[in-house]
Amino acid sequence: MNKVIYFSLFVLILTACEQTPKGPLPKIGHKELVGTDTVYHTIPDFSFINQEGVTITQKELANHIYVSDFFFTNCPSICPLVKKQMLRIYDKYENQPLVKLVSHTIDPVRDTPEKLNKYAAALDVDSDKWLFLTGDKEALYDIADEYFVPAMEDPGAPGGFDHSGKIMLVDKNRHIRSFGEGTEPEDITKLLKDIDRLIAEYQ
């Protein structure tokens, strides 16, 4: 009898420590009521050019979930750390067609499609899986705000996205569902779990 109690306690403790929460991931960011519907922060339409010189809009990502970050190839400090974490995400989901990675440059003057192509080639990543986007500078800065505003509601967040290495997780409906600091590997370990949870929602 004692054995059963001990065993149950053991199981209880184990399940209590279970780290992965169940159920759908929350939607992050500003929401408003339209009629009786709650509308969540949504990434607006966009049009950029990828490392193959192909125009990429929200349509190309419509049936995917994706992680999004902002970088530039000449970035001296934070980007190399974030790149390492993006590569972790790439490696984990390389064979999961639902997941894509989208890196936007904030230096379109120098980061032309050709430059991004070389950058991607050096990383040896598939251009259909990991999109490097360039385009109009103002449009790139504007969309960055759209990605980061929900994360910036935290008053402790450092200002100026250029120096923040956040990686945002976006669902098929263009809602932000999670994010992590690309400079902190443990944060990205957590993000990987959230990606798994989001994948599960579509299965």
Added chain:
Amino acid sequence: MKYLALLLPLLYLAACGPSHKDAEVQQLYDKVMEVHDEVMPKMSDINKLKKRIRKLETDDPTALTLLKDLDDADEGMMSWMADFQKYKTLKDSSKTAKLTYLNSEKVRIQNVSDMMKQSISAAQNYLHE
């Protein structure tokens, strides 16, 4: 939290950066990056200010000058970072060569920092008038 954001890249560079192990070189490199790291987060401020001024749809020459100054400051930072990639190629150069290079880059990045701060505060003053 802010300190951590600054510390992490430094840690990374210390561990994985070009092996410029000499303490004097490292110290000077850190000084250069310190100037860069302080103003880099202001790049999005520049973009926001440019947008606000353009929204005024004014042909006031002062506004146009401010826009140009903001543009120049932004481009100054971006081109400095592009040029500074050259430091990696000095990996096997002499200590003197590195120090000479870093000293001149320290002056350059300080100029960029001044340009950024001045153009930002001038634009803010203009918008608040």
